[in-house]
Amino acid sequence: xxxxxxxxxxxxxxxxxxxxxxxxxxxxxxxxxxxxxxxxxxxxxxxxxxxxxxxxxxxxxxxxxxxxxxxxxxxxxxxxxxxxxxxxxxxxxxxxxxxxxxxxxxxxxxxxxxxxxxxxxxxxxxxxxxxxxxxxxxxxxxxxxxxxxxxxxxxxxxxxxxxxxxxxxxxxxxxxxxxxxxxxxxxxxxxxxxxxxxxxxxxxxxxxxxxxxxxxxxxxxxxxxxxxxxxxxxxxxxxxxxxxxxxxxxxxxxxxxxxxxxxxxxxxxxxxxxxxxxxxxxxxxxx
Amino acid sequence: xxxxxxxxxxxxxxxxxxxxxxxxxxxxxxxxxxxxxxxxxxxxxxxxxxxxxxxxxxxxxxxxxxxxxxxxxxxxxxxxxxxxxxxxxxxxxxxxxxxxxxxxxxxxxxxxxxxxxxxxxxxxxxxxxxxxxxxxxxxxxxxxxxxxxxxxxxxxxxxxxxxxxxxxxxxxxxxxxxxxxxxxxxxxxxxxxxxxxxxxxxxxxxxxxxxxxxxxxxxxxxxxxxxxxxxxxxxxxxxxxxxxxxxxxxxxxxxxxxxxxxxxxxxxxxxxxxxxxxxxxxxxxxxxxxxxxxxxxxxxxxxxxxxxxxxxxxxxxxxxxxxxxxxxxxxxxxxxxxxxx
Numbered sequence: 001x002x003x004x005x006x007x008x009x010x011x012x013x014x015x016x017x018x019x020x021x022x023x024x025x026x027x028x029x030x031x032x033x034x035x036x037x038x039x040x041x042x043x044x045x046x047x048x049x050x051x052x053x054x055x056x057x058x059x060x061x062x063x064x065x066x067x068x069x070x071x072x073x074x075x076x077x078x079x080x081x082x083x084x085x086x087x088x089x090x091x092x093x094x095x096x097x098x099x100x101x102x103x104x105x106x107x108x109x110x111x112x113x114x115x116x117x118x119x120x121x122x123x124x125x126x127x128x129x130x131x132x133x134x135x136x137x138x139x140x141x142x143x144x145x146x147x148x149x150x151x152x153x154x155x156x157x158x159x160x161x162x163x164x165x166x167x168x169x170x171x172x173x174x175x176x177x178x179x180x181x182x183x184x185x186x187x188x189x190x191x192x193x194x195x196x197x198x199x200x201x202x203x204x205x206x207x208x209x210x211x212x213x214x215x216x217x218x219x220x221x222x223x224x225x226x227x228x229x230x231x232x233x234x235x236x237x238x239x240x241x242x243x244x245x246x247x248x249x250x251x252x253x254x255x256x257x258x259x260x261x262x263x264x265x266x267x268x269x270x271x272x273x274x275x276x277x278x279x280x281x282x283x284x285x286x287x
Numbered sequence: 288x289x290x291x292x293x294x295x296x297x298x299x300x301x302x303x304x305x306x307x308x309x310x311x312x313x314x315x316x317x318x319x320x321x322x323x324x325x326x327x328x329x330x331x332x333x334x335x336x337x338x339x340x341x342x343x344x345x346x347x348x349x350x351x352x353x354x355x356x357x358x359x360x361x362x363x364x365x366x367x368x369x370x371x372x373x374x375x376x377x378x379x380x381x382x383x384x385x386x387x388x389x390x391x392x393x394x395x396x397x398x399x400x401x402x403x404x405x406x407x408x409x410x411x412x413x414x415x416x417x418x419x420x421x422x423x424x425x426x427x428x429x430x431x432x433x434x435x436x437x438x439x440x441x442x443x444x445x446x447x448x449x450x451x452x453x454x455x456x457x458x459x460x461x462x463x464x465x466x467x468x469x470x471x472x473x474x475x476x477x478x479x480x481x482x483x484x485x486x487x488x489x490x491x492x493x494x495x496x497x498x499x500x501x502x503x504x505x506x507x508x509x510x511x512x513x514x515x516x517x518x519x520x521x522x523x524x525x526x527x528x529x530x531x532x533x534x535x536x537x538x539x540x541x542x543x544x545x546x547x548x549x550x551x552x553x554x555x556x557x558x559x560x561x562x563x564x565x566x567x568x569x570x571x572x573x574x575x576x577x578x579x580x581x582x583x584x585x586x587x588x589x590x591x592x593x594x595x596x597x598x599x600x601x602x603x604x605x606x607x608x609x610x611x612x613x614x615x616x617x618x619x620x621x622x623x624x625x626x627x628x
Binding site: 087101110222230232237264270277 | 345
């Protein structure tokens with residue numbers, strides 16, 4: 001593999017890893033703080049992608065889709081939390097699995113009723129349709145760099161939110177000891193609602209910005225969901241830092257696996273997970 | 288955490304009566320039912336074996352596996368590889384080999400997954416099932432995304448004499464029924480054996496079991512392997528009946544369906560898994576068969592009805608059908624109370 005090809009694959013893997021992180025961060029927070037297994041998290045990614053398709057088709061602007069779509073998803077998350085999820089924080093994992101599996105079916109059919117079962121594409125904005133030439137015939141699309149940049153900005157924002165703000169302190173307190181935090185006057189129900197909505201928002205955001213390069217199709221949430229599970233298992237449940245590192249690792253293994261070992265590319269990530277499990281059954285950064 | 292739900296291990300008279308009537312109905316069914324429904328009930332019984340195998344993990348041991356379909360599918364693939372395109376193969380060795388293949392896979396994967404707990408276990412079982420899925424999906428030699436055909440159904444022979452052939456639909460029905468009974472009696476016996484009691488102990492409190500000197504890892508791995516092998520039996524029969532196997536069968540949707548069957552009937556006693564499998568498969572049939580209303584084909588959107596049904600069951604009847612039967616037959620307020628979570 002010559003250097004430009006290597007560079008392209010490396011950039012691809014980082015961009016994919018960062019995108020996975022957007023999903024896995026919400027998933028790991030919802031696991032870690034509320035103790036909920038959320039199989040429907042992939043559906044929020046799909047929701048984002050279809051919102052990108054619908055809104056950018058309507059207004060002709062991906063920026064509007066990013067802002068409007070994420071806002072709609074956050075509202076949707078708040079409603080869903082209020083209506084269903086908050087009643088399941090104290091229930092068995094088994095009940096949570098079934099509830100969220102039922103929701104996958106429901107969301108999938110609502111998507112089918114609203115937008116049909118065809119594959120759609122979303123246009124890359126004019127400004128970002130450029131490519132950076134690397135050699136005479138190899139170049140790298142600017143939009144992928146734009147995705148990576150947005151994800152890095154959000155990751156930093158998430159870090160600041162959790163570690164440097166008063167709200168973040170309450171979130172951490174709630175994750176550490178729910179009853180004690182509540183006794184000290186933290187409105188834990190509100191914190192839970194906000195964390196859940198944040199998770200939904202991040203997943204939908206990932207779906208929106210990924211839509212122009214991945215296209216928009218039925219069942220697109222399922223595959224990404226299982227990848228996110230792998231990321232969360234490797235990183236350790238509840239650890240946002242672990243999710244970031246393991247998402248980048250998974251991105252690297254998956255992207256280079258497809259180039260170097262195409263006949264077993266699908267398996268490599270899971271073998272990585274198996275190796276981590278042997279070494280640290282609770283993930284690399286279990287808190 | 289998933290273990291605290293109370294279990295109905297010993298059946299009250301009312302439930303026993305219902306089960307005996309059910310068995311009589313199953314014995315008589317091919318004489319009264321049409322061929323279509325006989326095949327549908329065969330399929331239900333196959334899923335009942337699958338659900339019972341999962342119940343050993345989910346209900347008895349308290350391990351929620353979201354990847355159980357992998358072992359189901361593996362045995363189906365084993366049958367496909369063992370069956371040549373030109374002639375029927377013998378049941379005597381293809382059945383044990385397929386079951387063994389599923390059990391061996393469960394042993395290897397179980398070695399990794401059994402060391403995890405709670406949420407991790409759910410996610411890791413699902414991820415490994417996905418890995419198995421990709422092994423078959425990515426390789427043309429293993430059938431790829433299209434899957435494999437099973438050209439001939441197995442026969443049971445002694446010398447040159449054919450005892451029975453699964454080609455015949457009624458024979459297949461009774462063979463499957465016999466397998467359901469065999470697996471049920473075996474698992475009920477196991478439930479009350481020292482091994483089964485140890486598994487139930489792990490469900491209730493694994494730390495205490497370990498403190499008492501039980502090597503829980505070995506117990507859980509044995510349960511996982513056995514459950515995988517029995518899922519393989521179901522997968523083998525599935526392959527025989529449908530004559531076709533593909534990777535989608537091993538996806539997490541199939542695994543989640545099995546979890547739903549076990550929940551729907553009531554966990555931890557195997558009879559509930561049978562009831563749940565029948566109920567679930569019948570509902571699936573009903574939902575897929577819904578008519579057109581105006582422009583909209585209701586049956587095409589069966590996932591919407593099934594999804595809503597699952598959500599409603601989780602919200603309002605988390606102890607399943609047998610739990611409801613029990614509440615009705617005993618009318619005790621006490622049982623009702625510990626059913627609420």
